[in-house]
Amino acid sequence: MNAEIIAVGSELLLGQIINSNAKFLSEQLAEVGVNVYFHTVVGDNPDRLKEAIETAESRAQLIVFTGGLGPTKDDLTKETIARHLGTSLEKDEDALLYIKDYFKRAQREMTPNNEKQALVLKGAKVLKNEQGMAPGMFYAQSSINYMLLPGPPSEMIPMYKNYGRPAIERALGRKETIASRVLRFFGIGEAELETELMDLIEAQSNPTVAPLASDGEVTIRLTAKHESRESAEKLLDQSEEEILKRVRPYFYGYDDTTLMEETSKALKEKNLTIACAESLTGGMFEAQLTSISGAGGILKGGIVCYSPEVKKKLLDVSRNTIAIHGTVSKPCAEELAENVREKFDSDIGISFTGAAGPGPHEGKDEGTIWIGIARKDRETKTYLLNLAGTRNGNRARTVKYGCHFLLKELKNEQE
């Protein structure tokens, strides 16, 4: 079964809102093994909507509509579909009762145009709207399935999960299970990763192997089909093992996790505290770490040391280091990491100092960045980065590298 998602709404074509429904539904349909080959967005215009429906009918067996089920004159999805399919709309009494009750609960007067929301395609299975008023529909004609969902994600998502997905699964009569898994990598480019895994990518069938790059990270999505969940997961395990044999040093986690989440988890597990000296990152590392609930147990605190004076005065970087090596240097990164660790009495101290750009800083090229990691009674480590992005791209990348090196540090210790 191939699917097409048609979002109806002029506000999408004006760029006033983003089509997040298509993302959600695509993910959901991939999970049940339905291929989505096209998304279409069309405005509140019956002729163009009809055109979009006809195009979709020529290439899909499931057409999922979002939007255009509301009470106003603009809302014309079900009217257009009914006319196109030569069927009629009829009042759904349950939906009408629910709408009336909705107004009563909200203590608002029900205007007559709201009754229109209770009209459904004759013979359609009604999908209940538990978060709003307009019901959804699932309707089949000439071996094509039409699913109509409301536009607001807060209504669409629960409706799809509770009633839409089961309706699709019934229509599929599927025995097969689909399982998928995302592997996340950092510190390796997409082209390099692809080169390492070329034979696996070319030979892929089940599971499929799909690399994707974004924000300096690369992910690989593995998707397997099999009779049982268990055997599909086993296929994923085998494929993952084969991949990690080659590129394990860059692997950091699964699915929706982030480098910072993994860092936070690793620190928590080892019961280690951290303090930070942030120059070019200006607090970004700590802001990200504290965006995860429970950071109180990990982060002692930190100093944003944007100026050389603060580095000297509040973080005791020696006058000599700054005079001889400058602030963008290995010795400065070392002293910052060591001194912030001592000042905050934490297990780990991490420092970031460098030239974010635009332009060079203290004679060092933009993108030249040092990271320091200090531990009690161990040798302090430093890492040099040469980044080629924009100012803020470089800063964000620096924070990711900080997590990457911290994770390595904590993993090595285990082995």
Next chain:
Amino acid sequence: MNAEIIAVGSELLLGQIINSNAKFLSEQLAEVGVNVYFHTVVGDNPDRLKEAIETAESRAQLIVFTGGLGPTKDDLTKETIARHLGTSLEKDEDALLYIKDYFKRAQREMTPNNEKQALVLKGAKVLKNEQGMAPGMFYAQSSINYMLLPGPPSEMIPMYKNYGRPAIERALGRKETIASRVLRFFGIGEAELETELMDLIEAQSNPTVAPLASDGEVTIRLTAKHESRESAEKLLDQSEEEILKRVRPYFYGYDDTTLMEETSKALKEKNLTIACAESLTGGMFEAQLTSISGAGGILKGGIVCYSPEVKKKLLDVSRNTIAIHGTVSKPCAEELAENVREKFDSDIGISFTGAAGPGPHEGKDEGTIWIGIARKDRETKTYLLNLAGTRNGNRARTVKYGCHFLLKELKNEQE
């Protein structure tokens, strides 16, 4: 001229990423008066892409493609278009030089598949990519215009603004000028603003008046058409004046500016320095301030004081204050702001302390947040917020309020 936007990428159809490019481009095209009637998303498949192109050609005179210009085997947008239009691809020497230089700066080995990125449609106007490697293109054939843009928004947006939009304006040969202006507000809800301006919104024609809310801010987009740029701008001026007469206290800037950018500008203009004590915001205020180039002259630095001990030890908050009032209190916000100002020897000290959530903190309800602003030889001011968002929503909103109160402080001083 009608336009269609075609996004190319299987990752969109799998729901791995959202089509934010279509939103941006739709907004931009509306601004130059081009109607967008359809968005289409298609995967990395040459046959289906060809089908999408043919459908678009039947109903649009401008087809804007995003994605599929990269180095990997999946990237096939320009190849498919070239084959479909019966033209060829040729190496663009400038683009190739730029790509080679990009790898050199990043000190990475250039793999051969990266050369493919320098291929462009023969006869196309090349659109420079200043943030990445793959160049864009503008190409006309049989009175249809094809614009090819890269997929990553960080590359696509500046390319469109600097080279894409001018190319479209040239192609339009438009006599009428369209001018638009966005007014930005903070501290007032959308419904409240709409009520204040209802008569203006209802009577709108030229300029049009479109309010929109997002992330706790409200914007009003004014769009005017007239023969000359000058007269269109004059229409905008009149409309702006009328609006600000009513809601000026909430107005903070124009177009794409942010509260932090305006704060940074105001501090720079007055030649004032700042230091920050960040508890619940965990460095977010400083990270945002330093995301703007030139922060070195404004931000002395700051302390992330996530724990009560750091507040006492590094920021000298009195034992009494913490014992009696707790850290989520007016006195704590006062002492933090005053002491961080003194410690970093800055003109202004700002502090953030509160319960971000989830759940209460020290017996204070989640969303209870204090902001302190200290100045030399003046009385320290404090502000209490009661926010109702998620943990990270509350933290982001707190940073915005910090800017809002700082801007008020600096403006009042002027008057």
